[in-house]
Amino acid sequence: MSALRERQAAWRDGLIRHQRRAELLPPPPVEGTLTRMVGLTLEAAGCEAAVGDRCDIFSSAGTRIEAEVVGFAGPRLFLMPGSAAHGLSPNARVVPHYGRQTVRVDERLLGRVIDGAGRPLDGAGAPDCETPVQLMGGAPINPLAREPITEPLDVGVRSINALLTVGRGQRVGLFAGSGVGKSVLLGMMARYTAADVIVVGLIGERGREVKEFIERILGDEGRRRAVVVAVPADQSPLMRLHGAWLATAVAEYFRDQGRSVLLLMDSLTRFAQAQREIGLAIGEAPATRGYPPSVFARLPQLVERAGNGARKGGSITAFYTVLVEGDDQNDPIADSARAILDGHFVLSRRLAEAGQYPAIDIEASVSRAMHDIVPDSHFESARQFRQMLSTYMQHRDLIAIGAYRAGSDPRVDAALARWPRMQAFLQQHMRERADLADSLASLADVAAADVVT
Numbered sequence: 001m002s003a004l005r006e007r008q009a010a011w012r013d014g015l016i017r018h019q020r021r022a023e024l025l026p027p028p029p030v031e032g033t034l035t036r037m038v039g040l041t042l043e044a045a046g047c048e049a050a051v052g053d054r055c056d057i058f059s060s061a062g063t064r065i066e067a068e069v070v071g072f073a074g075p076r077l078f079l080m081p082g083s084a085a086h087g088l089s090p091n092a093r094v095v096p097h098y099g100r101q102t103v104r105v106d107e108r109l110l111g112r113v114i115d116g117a118g119r120p121l122d123g124a125g126a127p128d129c130e131t132p133v134q135l136m137g138g139a140p141i142n143p144l145a146r147e148p149i150t151e152p153l154d155v156g157v158r159s160i161n162a163l164l165t166v167g168r169g170q171r172v173g174l175f176a177g178s179g180v181g182k183s184v185l186l187g188m189m190a191r192y193t194a195a196d197v198i199v200v201g202l203i204g205e206r207g208r209e210v211k212e213f214i215e216r217i218l219g220d221e222g223r224r225r226a227v228v229v230a231v232p233a234d235q236s237p238l239m240r241l242h243g244a245w246l247a248t249a250v251a252e253y254f255r256d257q258g259r260s261v262l263l264l265m266d267s268l269t270r271f272a273q274a275q276r277e278i279g280l281a282i283g284e285a286p287a288t289r290g291y292p293p294s295v296f297a298r299l300p301q302l303v304e305r306a307g308n309g310a311r312k313g314g315s316i317t318a319f320y321t322v323l324v325e326g327d328d329q330n331d332p333i334a335d336s337a338r339a340i341l342d343g344h345f346v347l348s349r350r351l352a353e354a355g356q357y358p359a360i361d362i363e364a365s366v367s368r369a370m371h372d373i374v375p376d377s378h379f380e381s382a383r384q385f386r387q388m389l390s391t392y393m394q395h396r397d398l399i400a401i402g403a404y405r406a407g408s409d410p411r412v413d414a415a416l417a418r419w420p421r422m423q424a425f426l427q428q429h430m431r432e433r434a435d436l437a438d439s440l441a442s443l444a445d446v447a448a449a450d451v452v453t
Helices: 002-024 158-163 182-192 207-223 237-256 268-281 293-303 332-340 349-353 376-394 396-400 410-426 436-447
Strands: 032-038 041-045 054-058 064-073 076-081 093-097 102-105 131-134 171-176 197-203 226-231 260-266 315-323 343-346
Touching (some): 064 237, 158 410, 171 332, 182 207, 237 260, 376 436
Parallel strands (some): 171 343, 197 260
Antiparallel strands (some): 064 076
């Protein structure tokens, strides 16, 4: 009897151990079926998954298509495919994978070009990274725990360093229409900035422009310390969203290592348009110019992840390009972006057509952190420069037709005398670097120029 009781106890203990192990395992996935496909939206029934979970859809030919749960209505799940949905048929198998998508990152990503899913695009093989990060990021940083913006960041562009000084951890928008040189300006900052790591997010751009930016604009010098996340315009809206989230997650990883990171995202408008496509596809009501409310909720969620980290940590200085339709600065995305960013630089088509590069409209641009990070002498010199520039622009037509008489207004005379130096100061070749010290010296030379009366 004693031997029997010992065997029973051993069996009971073994069953308890196996039961505990089984309780720790995730539940087996319950497969569903594809019931509807309208446009970009897929509907599945017979399975359960949370918003953000991934699903595999198997076509009749045996091909697998990845999709993500973007909404639900009762027992029906709304899925958005990450690639082309060719070959899908009714009642196709839908297999959910529980848990948010993660991408592995570390130092080996430097110098690489990846897509929105972390797959390599440069033909150098999959990066063997170890640290997993979530696309949507971890817990948000307490705003009271963030390090304040206290020191300037040298971006290598004279007009920005001197007149629109950017601080470490600042978030700035580049507002421009098409073809005014915003990609070239981003490339200049990527090559010449004093940041430790550069993360470039090319979201929704033309495929040719992606290749040109990497090979010609960024160059070998900038690429060595950069991570490029490229999702061209022909990719699905889900992948365009993932590209923006991934670029931000990579920047967060290097910031948590205590580094100074420069995040360049081109463009914030394509991110908003991708969210609009998804929102409208699942039945969300349009609000402002066809943009549903979820777009204006996603924008601050993305932007607020940049900036300084906790005290004595790293920083993410972010530049987001914003496409203004027809150079309309009151576009809803542009208007919303201005409210959540720490400054906006406006690139003028008029200046670009006149041959001024970078075509930054100094009068319409502002850096909200400049007054906190530069000495009073620097701020006063920049203010005087802006005043002279504004004075000249106000009287430009009179000067052009010869209607202005010298001596009528001392301020106009001073602006007219310094205009050649001001014009040369605002122009910079894309292969020319102007560090912070040289930019301030050039600004002082303009202020000290002799006025001819």
